[in-house]
Amino acid sequence: MNSQSPHPSFPSNVQAYLARLYGECEREFACRARTPEDVAAWQAEARPTLRRLLGLGRMERLLKGHRVTAQFDAAEDLGDCTRQRGRLETEPSVWIPFWLLRPKGEGPFPLALTPHGHDARGHDTSAGVAASPADLRRIAEEDRDVAVQAARHGYLALAPATRGIGCDGVPDLGRRHDGRSCRSQLIHCLIAGRTAMGERVWDMERFTDWALANLPVHDRDLLMLGNSGGGMVTTYAAACDTRVQIAIPSCSFAPYVRLWGQVTHCDCNLVPGILRFGEFHDVAGLIAPRPLLIVHGRRDPLHQPEHVAQAMEGLRRIYEAAGAADRVQLAYGDGGHRFYADLMWPFVAKGRKRPGCAS
Template sequence: MAVNTMADHLLFATDHYMDNLHDQTAREFDYTRVLKSGDWTLWQHAFRNRLADLTGLTRMRELYRDVPLNPRTAEVESFPGYSREKLYISTEPGVEIPFYLLIPESGTKPYPLVLTPHGHGRRGKEVYVGNFADDGERRESLAGERDVALQAVAEGYAVIAMDVRGFWEMSREEEFGKSKVSSCDELQKRAFMYGRTLIGERVHDMGRLIDYASTRPEIDTSRIAITGNSGGGTVSFFAAALDERISVCVPSSYYCTFRGSLMHVPHCLCNFIPGVMELGEMYDISGLIAPRPVLFVNGVKDAIFPIEQTREAFAHTKMIYEAIERTRTDLCELYEGSGGHRYYKERVWPFIRHHFGH
């Protein structure tokens, strides 16, 4: 009796399937179409509006524009060199964003602001402010330089370190404290059913936090940077693309091509926007940040955002920046860390300092 083996079965031809999708899809906002006309303002305006629609952000802004922030303070603590407040604000009816606000003790007020969205760590914002659960979490986090909020306040900036929707205090009760890292999958499924996405919801949350920051006299909201690692890099990238109040963007361990990263290796469902490839590749979207300063930080050994595809994307981004702002060469950089999927602070703070003029 013959025994069936894998070789006897015709498996789904994923490579051919992906080639078909790629070849049959024309990107509506392919940046190369604007290189000759040079009408970047019109291109950015139309593209930003369409991307906001696709992520569900447009509808959220319309629905929740008049929802009061209702800030409430849960605690205030002092640490060497800075104070830390824990606060909550409303982002939509019945939904709050928990966050820490770090304010330096010295320096000249008002302070520039740094938003620090975290990545796929179960305890979210706590790691970024150095509120470690135990010595193991401390060692692992510091080895990956993930105390990003502490780095920022040490530079003399006000910092907002929030829980990103789906994590820690913004996770569902069913996942909180359980073995699951986040509520990303469950929240994304529900968002999809109503024409929304977690990326759009998270960008909306960043906007609400900027709204709150503008009520604080210690903060200079004309100078806002956003930086985070991995999933925090995703939020940083899309928030800067969709919210022009952000002055400087530094996404870490995210920038690549969609085809070479999200569609090449497994990723969390929260990364996906249905239909985005009909609008543009990741490097097309980077043109929505231009000519504001952007620093992409990636590890050369990052297995889920391969460096070769990151370099390919960056070459396209450089062309966009050179076309939009021909007189400056310091607005767009790629920094390559020597290791894998982690934060690399070495170039981050000099870049932000330079563009804040601080």
């Protein structure tokens, strides 16, 4: 590493190799659309291809006929909403724990899904369930109880564990993968023709199916938001599933490959061959013309503003071509790698007023 530079640097021969390696990728589904009709035609081809790269097509074939079931503990009254622990069997023998937070009243309610990233307490944090006073302070100071916030904004909120991060996945026996369960999950997925991200998107889709069939929620008013790895899940899930009406990925929006060649995101987000599909902004472009808020922290050490700007440039072009330039925004909070409630909820309120939302 060059001590005079804020960025790591590769040896010159490695730089040449990476430039050639990434230059060989054709970016077959990079969006080149200029009109709303062009964008719709591009999405009609690109979305099924992305689902195939994620391994979702194979999962759909092999898991066809699986009936999603839920189990619940007793609900807890929080005053303005209730909180209830549950678990959902999204595929045979795979039970994803989650919290359900329901506002008082009869409904139907808008629905919120809040996938989390590499947080030590995962979905508990999202639901405001703290293990200690210090944990409770961190949740409050960094707006991390997003499912509670959603319920207090009138949403029926589901805070699921993210597979391979916040629930029992494939243990890293013998620390072959540096003791990281997310990496162990990824490796076992890859050798079987799946991806860890594909499994996470699968889980979000099964939660959506189950909620729409069993809970008092609108079918045209689904919000998804997550931070860090949860932001990655949010982007991929909203790109794949048009039932997501508003998406807010936080502290996660950057190119797959940075300007000097370094891979940006955690290993567990890896999708084989994704650069032959396009860049991350092309994946996010599949969300257009639905409202999309990209949130970052000015002092986030993982995603510097120049990398975010690089990705936003491509994303804005897609939204402009879709005739929806006013539906994509980038907002910065004055802090680090965390949620920013003051940026998210005004955007949600504005997005729900648009035609097509059941607000």
